[in-house]
Amino acid sequence: MAGRREGGRIYTLARTTCLPVRSKTPIPTVMAAVESRPPLESAPSGEPDRALARYEYDAASSGFAYAMRDIREGLRRTSLAATLIRAGFIQRHNGVVSAIFWTLLITVATVGGMAILWGRIFAADLQFFLPYVACGIIVWGLISSLLNGAAGVFIAARGTYTQTPMAKTLFAIRSVGIELITFLVKLVVLVGAMLLVSRTVGLLDLVLAVAGLSLILITGFSLCLSLGVLGARFRDVPNLTSVALTFAFFLTPVFWTTDRLGDWSWVVKLNPLYHYLNIFRGPLMGLDGTGLSFAVAGGVTAASAVIGWVCFGLFARRLNYWA
Amino acid sequence: MARIKLENVGVHYALPFADATSLRSALSKIALGGRIGDGLGGVGVTALEGVNLELFNGDRLGLIGPNGAGKTTLLQVMASILPPTSGRVVVEGRISSLLSIHTGLDQECSGLQNIRDRARHMGCTEGEIRRQFDDIAEFSELGDYLHLPMKTYSAGMRLRLAFAIATAFEPEVLILDEWISAGDAQFQKKAQARLSDLIERAGIFAFASHNRSLQSSFCTKGLVLEKGRPVFFGPINEALDYQNPT
Numbered sequence: 001m002a003g004r005r006e007g008g009r010i011y012t013l014a015r016t017t018c019l020p021v022r023s024k025t026p027i028p029t030v031m032a033a034v035e036s037r038p039p040l041e042s043a044p045s046g047e048p049d050r051a052l053a054r055y056e057y058d059a060a061s062s063g064f065a066y067a068m069r070d071i072r073e074g075l076r077r078t079s080l081a082a083t084l085i086r087a088g089f090i091q092r093h094n095g096v097v098s099a100i101f102w103t104l105l106i107t108v109a110t111v112g113g114m115a116i117l118w119g120r121i122f123a124a125d126l127q128f129f130l131p132y133v134a135c136g137i138i139v140w141g142l143i144s145s146l147l148n149g150a151a152g153v154f155i156a157a158r159g160t161y162t163q164t165p166m167a168k169t170l171f172a173i174r175s176v177g178i179e180l181i182t183f184l185v186k187l188v189v190l191v192g193a194m195l196l197v198s199r200t201v202g203l204l205d206l207v208l209a210v211a212g213l214s215l216i217l218i219t220g221f222s223l224c225l226s227l228g229v230l231g232a233r234f235r236d237v238p239n240l241t242s243v244a245l246t247f248a249f250f251l252t253p254v255f256w257t258t259d260r261l262g263d264w265s266w267v268v269k270l271n272p273l274y275h276y277l278n279i280f281r282g283p284l285m286g287l288d289g290t291g292l293s294f295a296v297a298g299g300v301t302a303a304s305a306v307i308g309w310v311c312f313g314l315f316a317r318r319l320n321y322w323a
Numbered sequence: 324m325a326r327i328k329l330e331n332v333g334v335h336y337a338l339p340f341a342d343a344t345s346l347r348s349a350l351s352k353i354a355l356g357g358r359i360g361d362g363l364g365g366v367g368v369t370a371l372e373g374v375n376l377e378l379f380n381g382d383r384l385g386l387i388g389p390n391g392a393g394k395t396t397l398l399q400v401m402a403s404i405l406p407p408t409s410g411r412v413v414v415e416g417r418i419s420s421l422l423s424i425h426t427g428l429d430q431e432c433s434g435l436q437n438i439r440d441r442a443r444h445m446g447c448t449e450g451e452i453r454r455q456f457d458d459i460a461e462f463s464e465l466g467d468y469l470h471l472p473m474k475t476y477s478a479g480m481r482l483r484l485a486f487a488i489a490t491a492f493e494p495e496v497l498i499l500d501e502w503i504s505a506g507d508a509q510f511q512k513k514a515q516a517r518l519s520d521l522i523e524r525a526g527i528f529a530f531a532s533h534n535r536s537l538q539s540s541f542c543t544k545g546l547v548l549e550k551g552r553p554v555f556f557g558p559i560n561e562a563l564d565y566q567n568p569t
Contacts, residue, residue, distance in 0.1 A: 008434050047450075049446075049448045049449060050417070050446060050448045052447025053416060054413075054414070054415050054416075055412065055418065056407050056411075056412065056413045056414075057410065057411065057412045058410075059333075059405075059406070059407050060411070079443050079448075079449055080443040080444060083443050087429050091431070095431040118443060160427075161404070162405075163404070163423035164404065164422070164426040165420055167403050315405040320404070320405050320406065321408075
């Protein structure tokens with residue numbers, strides 16, 4: 001115990017005079033820690049997770065080199081990304097793990113209520129309508145929270161990137177990751193609904209749905225880069241997207257089928273969000289127009305990636321000044 | 324090998340009127356025939372201007388100057404946190420920034436989890452974290468508290484953990500804004516020894532402080548800043564004398 005109390009002194013002694021320990025007597029714990037301190041060799045800089053060993057920035061350049069370095073650094077820090085996603089997910093639920101249960105319950109209530117109510121109104125077959133609505137609500141949840149989160153992503157993270165050297169891309173990855181986990185939790189409800197009406201899905205359709213999900217996530221990431229920097233500069237962009245989404249919800253067949261619009265059903269096809277919904281729901285539910293939806297969503301994904309790159313390239317370096 | 328090169332670095336904060344951060348006001352300016360930039364270029368704060376500096380392996384730099392001279396801003400530029408608005412920056416070597424040693428600590432998580440998470444924020448690999456893990460746990464002297472969520476810690480205990488993590492990894496470029504000390508009298512001694520040791524091992528050390536004796540004992544070179552401009556660069560004692568002749 002005396003050794004612990006005198007820790008400061010022993011530490012200093014250990015480093016100067018006692019380093020080659022010859023005696024066989026047991027070393028006090030604090031001292032042992034100092035002795036056994038491993039040599040701090042540097043890891044090879046190619047190793048993943050390691051911060052890049054070179055930083056170069058020229059204010060006269062266009063900013064794309066800065067953005068490129070940021071994205072490279074963000075993508076190699078995989079365990080930090082996982083940490084941020086995990087912490088963000090727990091934080092969203094106020095540290096209550098049982099909140100996952102409540103998320104599920106809300107989804108079950110919404111899907112069940114909608115399916116029964118609108119099933120009656122449309123006189124639809126519940127065998128089809130229940131998984132259709134479940135799919136619609138869960139995917140819409142993913143799309144809308146990705147869009148809603150995108151504009152605020154660099155406002156929320158400003159306390160971090162203005163204090164510590166960290167790739168800004170990581171916050172976009174974090175945002176998409178949290179939404180993906182929430183989506184996967186809710187997916188349990190869809191699986192339950194499928195089982196309940198004993199509906200099966202072929203392997204190819206499953207692969208297509210996963211491909212569709214990937215397009216949604218890539219678009220979400222790109223929007224974090226574009227809407228994210230715009231939202232950091234113009235603080236009312238988050239409000240704008242949330243209003244736009246409320247309106248878009250009524251134009252998107254989340255819990256109604258497109259054929260209910262009759263002659264007007266082509267209007268739905270002008271809505272890109274319908275196509276994003278359809279690239280996941282279409283394959284699983286065997287809906288029409290999946291090919292067209294993949295084409296449109298693929299095009300929009302490519303366009304959003306370009307826009308995201310341009311916005312991030314031009315403005316990522318300004319984020320600290322807008323924070 | 325660590326190296327820092329700053330060429331004519333300047334940092335200018337534009338201070339738009341609060342109104343200019345709204346998209347609507349920007350759009351209405353376009354509609355009125357103005358340019359979006361109009362409201363932005365005028366008022367601003369020049370935090371740094373014309374900083375030229377080259378540091379090599381073994382250099383220990385003390386930044387000297389009154390409040391608002393740009394010391395922290397310059398450290399942020401070196402730490403790759405803040406891309407300057409003019410000039411060029413090259414930093415070779417992994418940057419260890421002790422500017423904010425609490426970033427990434429989560430009050431809800433246990434001390435053990437926080438060691439891993441915070442080290443990941445610092446850009447350490449999983450292997451490095453594994454190797455240093457026991458050392459950090461031991462140094463913090465938190466014992467069984469490490470299994471409890473960090474929100475149960477006292478402020479001093481939190482600082483001890485943050486300090487233990489921040490000083491555990493091999494620095495190539497070490498950046499420190501004011502001396503950090505942690506804990507009670509006996510822990511402070513231990514912490515001081517650990518921080519000195521870390522500084523000794525660093526390739527390049529950059530240190531902003533108002534404490535002249537700390538700067539003269541740890542730094543070899545001094546840069547005096549005044550209102551964002553470098554006014555003197557030379558051996559630390561001459562720099563300290565320049566700023567405040569005794």
